[in-house]
Amino acid sequence: MIDVTLESVSKRFARAGDTAAVDDVDINIAAGEFFTLLGPSGCGKTTTLRMVAGFYFPTSGRIRFGTEDVTRKPPNKRDTGMVFQNYALFPHMSVAQNVAYGLKIRKVGRAESRRRVEEALAQVHLGGYGTRRIDELSGGQQQRVALARALVIRPRTLLLDEPLSNLDAKLREETRAEIRRIQREAGITSIYVTHDQAEAMAMSDRIAVMESGRVQQIGSPQEIYHQPANTFVARFIGRSNVLSLPVVSATATTVDVRLPGGGRITVAAPPEHGLTESATALVSVRPEHIGLCASTEEGALTGRVTELEFTGMATNLIVEIEGEPEGVMVAAVEVPAGLSVGDQIGLRLNADRMWVVRP
Ligand SMILES: Nc1ncnc2c1ncn2[C@@H]1O[C@H](COP(=O)(O)OP(=O)(O)O)[C@@H](O)[C@H]1O
Ligand SMILES: [Mg+2]
Incomplete structure (x- = not known):
C-alpha cells in the first residue's frame, strides 16, 4: 500500500485562456x-484524477506515489487501475478476455493470466461469468467487470471516475456498497470522483470538496457535514441554510448572534473566525436541525410557508422569515395536521448544531 501526494498541483489548458x-x-x-x-460538474475532478493517472501532466506542482515522484511518468509506468462512468469495455470480447486485457499488454503468461482473471472475477463476485458476453450482462455487472479489469493488474492505486452514474438509483446503492467491500478487501489506496454528495458521504474515509478548480475543504464526511468550512460547502453538502446574523459578542470558539425577532443564541465558530461585536456572522443550520412550533410561541422565529414537499422520510418546507427573503429550508419529521402553503408557522433553531462558516 502506498500514499498519494498532490503538492501545489495546477493544470491550465492552452485553449481555455487564463483560468486554471x-x-x-x-x-x-x-x-x-x-x-x-466531490464537487459540481466542471470543478476539476476528472482533470485532477487524470493527472494522478498520468493522462495529463500538471502545468505546475508535483505528484508522488509514496516517495516516488511520478509527475512526468506516462500512465503505463504508474500501475494505476482506472474505472470510468461508461465502463469502456470491449463489447465483442468475453468477460474473461476483457479482464485479461491489461495482463496481455503486460505480457503475463497464459496460465498465470487465467488464474489471475479467475481470482479477480471472484473478487467482484462474478466467478463463473468468464465466458459470458458483455452485452449479456446488466449495467451493474458490467461495472463489476470493469472493476475486475482494473484490479487484475494489481495496481498501486485505484482511480474511479463517476463509476455509478449510468446505473439506476437502487443499483447505485447496491454497487457502491460492493465497491467499498472490494476496495477494503484489496486494501488499495483509492481515489473516487463523484458530483453526488450522498454517494461521497456514504462511501468515503475522507472527502475533498472542490469548486472552480480549488479545494474548498478536506475532511471526514462528519467534519464536512457538521463543520463546513464556508458557504459553498455548507450549501453543497446537505443543502444547509446559511443565515446572516448580527454578532452581539464573541469568544475564541463561540459567537453570540441576534435572531430576527430579537432572540439571542450562542453558536460554535471555527478557530480565528475574526468576528467581533456588530459584524455579521454567516451561520449554517441544517434543515433537520430546525423544529416547527406555533408562531405564537415565545422566542420562536415566525415566517410564512412558501413550499411544502412530502418526501416520505420528512416533509421539506421553505419558510420565508424576516431578513432571509429566500427563506429557510426545514426538514420536519412531524408537521401540524392541515399545514399548507401560506400558513404562518414558528421555527426553533437548534443552536447546538449550528456553526459559523466563512464566506
Ligand atoms: N481537454 C481539455 N481542454 C480544455 N479544457 C478542458 C479540458 N478538460 C477539461 N477542461 C475544462 O476544465 C474544467 C474542469 O473540467 P473537469 O476536470 O472535466 O471537471 P469535472 O470532472 O469536475 O466535471 C472545465 O472548465 C472544463 O471545461
Ligand atoms: Mg468529470
Missing part, C-alpha cells in the same frame, strides 16, 4: 484510504 481547470491543489491520500473528490 485545477488550481493549486494540495492533497495527501493515506495508504489504503478511500478518498473522494
Whole structure:
C-alpha cells in the first residue's frame, strides 16, 4: 500500500485562456484510504484524477506515489487501475478476455493470466461469468467487470471516475456498497470522483470538496457535514441554510448572534473566525436541525410557508422569515395536521448544531 501526494498541483489548458481547470491543489491520500473528490460538474475532478493517472501532466506542482515522484511518468509506468462512468469495455470480447486485457499488454503468461482473471472475477463476485458476453450482462455487472479489469493488474492505486452514474438509483446503492467491500478487501489506496454528495458521504474515509478548480475543504464526511468550512460547502453538502446574523459578542470558539425577532443564541465558530461585536456572522443550520412550533410561541422565529414537499422520510418546507427573503429550508419529521402553503408557522433553531462558516 502506498500514499498519494498532490503538492501545489495546477493544470491550465492552452485553449481555455487564463483560468486554471485545477488550481493549486494540495492533497495527501493515506495508504489504503478511500478518498473522494466531490464537487459540481466542471470543478476539476476528472482533470485532477487524470493527472494522478498520468493522462495529463500538471502545468505546475508535483505528484508522488509514496516517495516516488511520478509527475512526468506516462500512465503505463504508474500501475494505476482506472474505472470510468461508461465502463469502456470491449463489447465483442468475453468477460474473461476483457479482464485479461491489461495482463496481455503486460505480457503475463497464459496460465498465470487465467488464474489471475479467475481470482479477480471472484473478487467482484462474478466467478463463473468468464465466458459470458458483455452485452449479456446488466449495467451493474458490467461495472463489476470493469472493476475486475482494473484490479487484475494489481495496481498501486485505484482511480474511479463517476463509476455509478449510468446505473439506476437502487443499483447505485447496491454497487457502491460492493465497491467499498472490494476496495477494503484489496486494501488499495483509492481515489473516487463523484458530483453526488450522498454517494461521497456514504462511501468515503475522507472527502475533498472542490469548486472552480480549488479545494474548498478536506475532511471526514462528519467534519464536512457538521463543520463546513464556508458557504459553498455548507450549501453543497446537505443543502444547509446559511443565515446572516448580527454578532452581539464573541469568544475564541463561540459567537453570540441576534435572531430576527430579537432572540439571542450562542453558536460554535471555527478557530480565528475574526468576528467581533456588530459584524455579521454567516451561520449554517441544517434543515433537520430546525423544529416547527406555533408562531405564537415565545422566542420562536415566525415566517410564512412558501413550499411544502412530502418526501416520505420528512416533509421539506421553505419558510420565508424576516431578513432571509429566500427563506429557510426545514426538514420536519412531524408537521401540524392541515399545514399548507401560506400558513404562518414558528421555527426553533437548534443552536447546538449550528456553526459559523466563512464566506
Ligand atoms: N481537454 C481539455 N481542454 C480544455 N479544457 C478542458 C479540458 N478538460 C477539461 N477542461 C475544462 O476544465 C474544467 C474542469 O473540467 P473537469 O476536470 O472535466 O471537471 P469535472 O470532472 O469536475 O466535471 C472545465 O472548465 C472544463 O471545461
Ligand atoms: Mg468529470
